[in-house]
Amino acid sequence: MKKIIITLVTLLFITSLAYSQNVIIKETPGITQLVEKHIELNRATLTIDGWRIQLFSTTDRSKLEGARGTFINRYPNMPVDWVHASPWYRLRAGAFATKLDATRTLNSLKIYYPDAYLAKDKINTSELLNARI
Numbered sequence: 001m002k003k004i005i006i007t008l009v010t011l012l013f014i015t016s017l018a019y020s021q022n023v024i025i026k027e028t029p030g031i032t033q034l035v036e037k038h039i040e041l042n043r044a045t046l047t048i049d050g051w052r053i054q055l056f057s058t059t060d061r062s063k064l065e066g067a068r069g070t071f072i073n074r075y076p077n078m079p080v081d082w083v084h085a086s087p088w089y090r091l092r093a094g095a096f097a098t099k100l101d102a103t104r105t106l107n108s109l110k111i112y113y114p115d116a117y118l119a120k121d122k123i124n125t126s127e128l129l130n131a132r133i
Contacts, residue, residue, distance in 0.1 A: 045125075046124055046125055046126075047122040047123060047124055047125065048097060048122070048123050048125060048128065049120065049122065049123075050095060050096055050097050050098075050102075050120075050121060050122070050123035050128065051094070051096040051097075051098070051099055051101075051102035051118050051119065051120060051121065051123075052092040052093065052094050052095060052096070052102070052118075052119050052121045052123075053092065053093045053094050053102060053105060053106050053109060053113075053116050053117070053118060053119070054090055054091070054092050054116060054117055054118070054119040055067065055071060055080075055091045055092065055093055055109070055113045055116045056090070056091040056113070056115075056116075057088055057089070057090045057091070058088070058089055059087045059088060059089065060089075061089055064082055064089040064091055067091055068080060068082060068091055071091070071093065074112060075093070075109075078093055078094055078105075079093065079094065079095055079127060080092070080093040080094075090119075092119060092121070093109070095123045095124075095127040095128050096123070096128075097123070097128055099118065102118050103118065106118060
């Protein structure tokens with residue numbers, strides 16, 4: 001009899017916990033407007049702060065083009081592009097949202113590019129979706 005009473009009390013307690021999970025949030029109209037504005041701004045943003053791997057840097061554009069061709073042959077599925085900040089041409093690969101993802105790829109690229117390093121960059125969100133190797 002004692003076990004039955006304990007079991008019933010336990011079931012009643014668990015049932016009351018299950019029904020007490022409903023939470024109602026009442027927010028002021030100002031908060032609602034701020035949240036909607038934040039959502040709109042995020043949808044309008046086409047770039048994020050991300051990471052690329054800088055493979056090569058030179059002042060000679062023909063060397064850069066050669067290194068780019070070699071990289072494309074080795075890693076055809078990884079995006080690669082160069083940027084020019086006079087007098088340097090920089091060859092950069094990948095488009096990563098997190099430093100951890102970029103570091104993993106950097107470690108695998110170190111075989112052919114021992115001087116490669118991570119570089120912060122603005123990444124287009126469309127680019128980011130295609131950055132898988």
